[in-house]
Amino acid sequence: MKNIKAFTMPKWGIEMQEGTISEWVVKEGQSFKKGEIIALIETDKISNEVEAEFDGVLRKIVTPSGQTEPVGALLGVFGDTDVPDGEIETFAQSFEAADTGTAVGRNSDSAAPAPVETSVAEAPAPSAPAISDTSFDNLNISPKARELAIELQVDATQISGSGRNGRITYQDVHQASRPDAAVDLGGALPVPADDESIFASPLAKRLAAMNGIDLKGVTGAGARGRSRKEDVLALLPDAGARPQASLAENADNTPQIVEMDKIRKVIAKRLTEAKSTIPHFYIRSDFDVENLLEFRRIGNKVLSTKASLNDYLVKAVGRALVEHPDVNVQVHDDKIHYYPHANVGVAIAAKSGLITPVVKNVDLMDISDISRATTQLIKKANTGKLGFADLEGGTLTISNLGMMGVDQFDAIINPPQGSILAIGGISRVMTEMEDGSGEFRSKLSVAMSCDHRAIDGAAGAKFMATLKSMIEDPELFF
Amino acid sequence: MAELMLREAILQTLFAEMERDENVVVLGEDIVGGMGTEGGPEAIGGIWGTSTGLYDKFGGDRVIDTPISESAIIGAAGGLGLTGKRPVAEIMFADFLGVCMDQIWNQMAKFRYMFGGKTECPAVVRMIYGAGLNAAAQHSQAPHGILTSMPGLKIVMPSTPADAKGLLTTAIRDQDPVIFLEHKALYAEKGEVPEGEYTIPFGHARLAHAGEDVTIVAAGLMVKFATKAAQGLAEQGIGCDVIDLRTTSPLDEEAILDSVENTGRLVVVDESPPRCGLATDIVSLVTNKAYASLKAPPEMVTSPHTPVPFARELEKAYLPSPGKIADAVQRTLAWK
Secondary structure, three states, X not given: OOOEEEEEOOOOOOOOOEEEEEEEOOOOOOEEOOOOEEEEEEOOOOEEEEEOOOOEEEEEEOOOOOOEEEOOOEEEEEEOOOOOHHHHHHHHHHOOOOOOOOOOOOOOOOOOOOOOOOXXXXXXXXXXXOOOOXXXXXXXXXXXXXXXXXXXXOOHHHOOOOOHHHOEOHHHHHHHHOOOOOOOOOOOOOOOOOOOOOOEOHHHHHHHHHOOOOOOOOOOOOHHHOEOHHHHHHHOOOOOHHHHHHHHHHXXXXXXXXXXXXXXXXXXXXXXHHHHHOOEEEEEEEEEOXXXXXXXXXXXXXXXXXXXXXXXXXXXXXXXXXXXXXXXXXXXXXXXXXXXXXXXXXXXXXXXXXXXXXXXXXXHOOHHHHHHHHHHHHHHHHOOOOOHHHHOOOOEEEEEOHHHOOOOOOOOOOOOEOEEEEXXXXXXXXXXXXXXXXXXXXXXXXXXXXXXXXXXXXXXXXXXXXXXXXXXXHHHHO | OEEEEHHHHHHHHHHHHHHHOXXXXXXXXXXXXXXXXXXXXXXXXXXXXXXXXXXXXXXXXXEEEOOOOHHHHHHHHHHHHHOOOEEEEEEOXXXXXXXXXXXXXXXXXXXXXXXXXXXXXXXEEEEEEOOOOOOOOOOOOOOHHHHHOOOOOEEEOOOOHHHHHHHHHHHHHOOOOEEEEEEHHHOOOEEEEOOOOOOOOOOOOEEEEOOOOEEEEEOOHHHHXXXXXXXXXXXXXXXXXXXXXXXXEOOOHHHHHHHHHHHOOEEEEEOOOOOOOHHHHHXXXXXXXOHHHOOOOOEXXXXXXXXOOOOHHHHHHHOOOHHHHHHHHHHHHHOO
């Protein structure tokens, strides 16, 4: 009885109601190791891999591939090989899905019942967000570690604690929640091991070795005749230039091969899919942001906020999207989802990689709200705390590389969103004014990539025109 | 509850334990304190007044004045422990640790291990330690760091009269050698002490002051300074957990880590010089096991790497103080 565990439909994000098994990677009767992929599950928003959280055997598949089931429904049964088939059957028959009507998970203080806690199941099913206040009742874990485990939905019962008597610390949970480390190793140096018969500084020995100079018998200018860097440099035929050239010749430039981490793999997979399946077309324009820059300076003072230029762009894009419902869309195969309000994605170069959280209902927010919201998302992104809810629902993402000194670039659409804006840098351009005079004005380069399946060229162009007029005349708009 | 000085709490506890168990024997230099007398009522009970009246009550077989040889005191205590007694030896100044180091480090601490776990040595060594009383470099040191680094010993550093009583009772009843460090500048410290017998388990720290922002770890006299600093900081809205370790071996790791996980900032106060000591030990524990929680580099407030100076002004400048501790707390809060 002990080693039977339910595998249920996971809940990814509060909006997820049901999911479809797109593929069973592990077949019925097959064993699997912790970390191996058990199945691929599709929701209306994403397709994701379900990883095993322990070693085990998939004894029974309850839900075949292609079938859609609500969150919490029994998909399969894990059990040791010595558990008789009859018990597995009884378990599958008597399984009752927990009520998933309310969101379980992040910051949830209520002791929500774990979806899989039945009379026989002893551990939560993999990926099912079932970590609640009561999950660690008999565990040697610090209070902060427990809080973090509930917040990040980490199954702390699987952690071997580093504290005294195996106590689980905050750090243990934090580490368990992070992707595998990708260390950029320097490796061993191509310098011979220390030669004690030479009296020289380590740097001098290294330079000598790299330049093929024998320091034996050389008396340096350092204390007690120790050879220093200067002594070695003086021995070079062409003092000064040589060491660098030799360093370049001798440098070991073998590439270091690193397996992509999970986040990198997801980014790679999604972008490949987007660029190869979405018919992109591009609209480019330069916006005169002279007025907006001044407007922002004063506006931030008046509102006592520190909103970035990007926050102002988010605001304008939100308004323009609502004015152009045919651009404010998501594309799901042959269905177009039109949104009444504007959810705008913001591309963030987080420590772990590119991530695009979404600011919701931007059209209803003022600039200080937006600034707060983006600051919050950036903070969450950098601490790896973004949830699925933060990432879904967008129709357009703003990707800004202006601060990196980029003039302009094109971006790949972040599916299922309908379009993406690539914001370049601001340059000072001599411009002909209405009265025929010339003036240096600040120009912002903007390139929009649209999904032609849903957005036509004219629709995209009209959206750009509205956005341009808002940006160039901020006082009329904001 | 009675308000007692720490030295009175020690004396009461010795009295009570000797009365409870006839195997308890105290020995040390001048602990009868009867120089020039036959013992008896005139005996002052040692220069610290922590054994006053014991001779009168329990007699010369159980209250033993020894020759001036720390090695002999500890050797005798170790032997008494091995043969079924519960000796409480006194080293008048912990600084004399050096001359009895073999007996402590190589004998007492090792008996249980050298005899394959078949023997026990329930000896207590009371050592009077610490600076602040203008006693100069050879009578002011705090050797808890050296002792804590020795496996086989339990190291106790009480900071209040109530703790002194509970911890000394535990020490006398413990089956292993215990070093009981009494700070000479705390002897006159007053505090409420519960009536009757009670024990305080080793390895259980005390939260002397509670706050959300910075964790201060201290032991012995430093707990008093840290608490004073924490009280001042509290008026500025800065909350400090002050953890009184009580015993540096065993160490209450959970109390330290749990607090740092909550505050993210650590200040360790140590009366000893900074190298290879209690402060470095705690900082290393926290950086190793609570790195993920730290919001600022841990701070150490210790004496400088120099012997305790004799001049009053220099000695004052030498020791950690509430002001120095508060400054360190502010540094952890100012970390950007």
